Amino acid sequence: MIPERFDYVAPRSLAEAVERVAKTPGAKLLGGGMSLIPALKHRLATAPLLVDLGRVPDLEGVSERRGRIAIGGRTTHAALAAASELEDVHVIRETAGAIGDAQVRNRGTIGGSLVHADPAADWPAAFLALDGEAIVVGPGGERSIPADRFFTGMLASAPRHDEVLTEVRFLVERKRAGTAYTKMRQAASGFAIAGVAAQVALDRKGRIERAALGITGVNPVPFRARALEQRLVGQTPDAATLRPLCARIEEADPMADLHASGPYRAHLAGVFALRALLSACARAAS
């Protein structure tokens, strides 16, 4: 497992990182390296230059201001799984804790995972369900990309190759609201065969007022289950009511591979949608 020869720099400022990656055609930004390094070793990817973000300041950590949560792009999964600020944002904690294994969680970053846009990665589900936005900084300055325009194809995302994802932001409702993430792990890689993140708000009578479901692992591009979300409005959040509603995910256009067929993935999307919903609703009600 030996990659092609490449150069490596570890800039100490964001401006320098952007400049270095913009200047060299084919250069790649290196976050935790949990996807890029294996791809290089297998020679599925090549890059004349890796620009390591590891020494760029102020890219890590979690902050919250008036319900708006901001996560530094280089924050590791392990840090998010343990972040006290996010204790009641179950979807973040559950997603972070469900990624790969301890080694991957200790090195892999939320920004790297989102930009890489692996169709079976865990973060896209939560990012979509929370209506997040990604802040990226490139040679042209800073811009914000909303979640629903972030994933542009299989292994493709909206940030350009010379844009650094500096922050992930989202709003969290806490009043009569709850979130959850559930998945089936692919036995070898730990990636999601199907993973569903849910955010639910209940009305005063305890019925579903709003629901957002982000689904990963199923389609080549992660998506929102908008048709189901609409069906859910006004429903009583119990298993008997929700189960038939979740039986079909209209947007599912599933992939098939060694680990799961298309029809099975589509079926699992519904199963895990139900589980995520029930968990999120229970939290919203408590």
Add this chain to the structure above:
Amino acid sequence: MPVRPVSVGERIKRREDPRLIRGLASYTDDLKLHGGLYASFVRSDYAAGRIERIEASRALSRPGVVAVYTFEDLRGTVGRTPCVARPEAGRDAEHPLLADGRVRWVGQPIAVVVAEDRYLARDAALDVAVEISPTPAVVDPRAALAPDAPRVYADHADNIALHVPATGGPEVQKLFAEADGVVRLELLNQRLAPVSMEGRAVLAHWDEGPQRLTLWTSTQVPHLVKQSVAQCLGIAEIRIRVIAPEVGGGFGAKIPVYAEECLLPWISRKLRRPVKWSETRTENLLGTTHGRGHVHEIEAAYRKNGELLALRGRVISDVGAYPSFFGASIATFTPLMMPGCYHPKAIDVEVVCVYTNTMATDAYRGAGRPEAAYTVERVMDEIAAATGLDPVEVRRRNFIPKDAFPFTTATGAIYDSGDYELALAKALERFDYAGARARQAKARAEGRLVGIGVATFTEICGLGPSTGASPIQRTGSWESGVVRVEPTGNVVITTGVSPHGQGQETAFAQLAADAFGIDVNDVEVLHGDTDVVTHGVGTFGSRGLVVGGTAVHMALEKVLAKASRIAAHLLDAKPEQVHFDGESFRVAQSDRKLGFRQVAEAAHLWNVPIPGEEPGLEAVARFEPTGTTFPFGTHFCEVEIDADTGELELIRYVAVDDAGRIVNPLLADGQRLGGIVQGLGQALCEEVVYDESGQLLTATLLDYALPKAQMFPRIELDSTCTPTQLNPLGAKGIGELGTIGSTPCLVSAALDALRPRGVTHLDMPMKPERIWRALQEAAR
């Protein structure tokens, strides 16, 4: 009574572990020789085809690239890839070290690039252009048996490597005619990758001065490597030293002697420089032997009281693209062990070993016996389902009774000792079988899919005697042990069973500590170097303690006898008056005594010569097994299946194993836990998958699913002890036991959970989708 506590039977931590844990151990890839070169292989991207052209000029033009070799460079100077279990003429295949114009599997070495560093070697290997005209490949072993199947070897009449026909004898026919019922099963025992933590690695150094080759290689069998490389390269064995440094696991896949182990010495001799290669994980999955790969078509005749009368059918073994070292012989263990711990009156099972355009298969933890145990245990569950009897009761009714040993099975195996009822009774109690069934009934009433699995099993270990050894192997099945007592009284042991994780350095030191009344840390155990250890075969077939340990034990006894005679002379006593109390030699009815260390010193100093004795205190012993041992056990487990997803959760696992006398229960537990989890991996998730064209789809650990700790609960271990009479240690072998019991046990539990929903068959691995589909189909 011994004056110090005995060491044998104690849970002593492995003396090997501190250096391994602290990164202070040297594996082959850690070794560096001055002027060393690195090799990288160009491997086939096609499963079958003709090589039209190999263009290496671009690779050779890179500064630092020393050579690129293909088969044309080797032609006439080397032999075939080493093979002990050679098929008969017409079915045998002289597999070349590098492809000789034809490729037969994805990953087959075509050319080797030698360069000044490993990075350069890899880049240059990718520069070598190989043009191949693909030809049709055959991947599925049953498809390979079709008359019109593409042939792996065009000059062969078919794809069969070895055929042991069924007898079709009248006894089996009669038993089937008399039976109350017949169970028919078609079972896949899928292909697995052994995946040792350390991959294969080779460092070869031909020293032109003394005309000697030193070969460091990550192998389980250094002495067999020496012989094989000598034969392949035409170098006298006395000119070869093979060293197995620290070896990070093998599981059988480091028994075969590979093309790379022959090629690197050839390169080193040609270039007169050391050369090293270590495989990548993808090379390990592509080009290190796989295991299992069986299809069993089995019929079982039974009576309505649950008695198994006879088995007949066919074992198809996928041996891959070429006959690996022992590859074609592995499946012959399967019918032999198909009686399990039962006594069917007849077994008539055909064995067909088939070539396919895939990596060769060979020994993998259990090697032919897990396949047999899986099939006969599935048969037991089917008989239980058909007769309405409890699966435990069916097994009990078929057990070979404990007073029947030694017992000759219908297949001619001679079981040394056993008490299957004892292990079963202990497991029933430990698992609380009755309670578990009651809880299951309650869960079922709630609509939950809870299942209880059971496996009762035995296997063949401590392989020997030498009458069964292949002449090609040029050595019998005996093992040697040398015990040398130093003047200080410290002890050096050399053993021919080269370890790769088993813990011989600890267990064998315990034997010496007890024999001489010294501390375990005053014993050094040497192994894995053919210049240091004169003779050895290997640990495989759970031979480590059973055969290798017995040889050491015998050498210890010889040394003790001599020490006792020396002590008698020094104490002015007759030899028969002197006995060793575990620490000192004492004269009966007196207070005269000499410590072991004093005797050791006297034996070397020799200032008081002992008439009729040679100076020194050293002995060599060779143990030739007179028969094989048959450890056994009972495993129970409880699972719950999620009907919505097909996911299986293992709730509880209880293993009661009997491997005879245990030297170190801690090491034995380690062997059992590892084995159980490896067997569960086969049942749950592991599978080597090739597509129809022969491309390997599981070429990384992102796709080949190894079992992981998080998948399992704490496994509960217990044991019984039924010693063997075949060796003085009473040891029966434990390395493979867990693997053999756990695979059928888990499948038994899954089917038990699913039967109420109408699911009667599952193949492994029982991935969630497979279970979910079985439930969907049964519901139709």
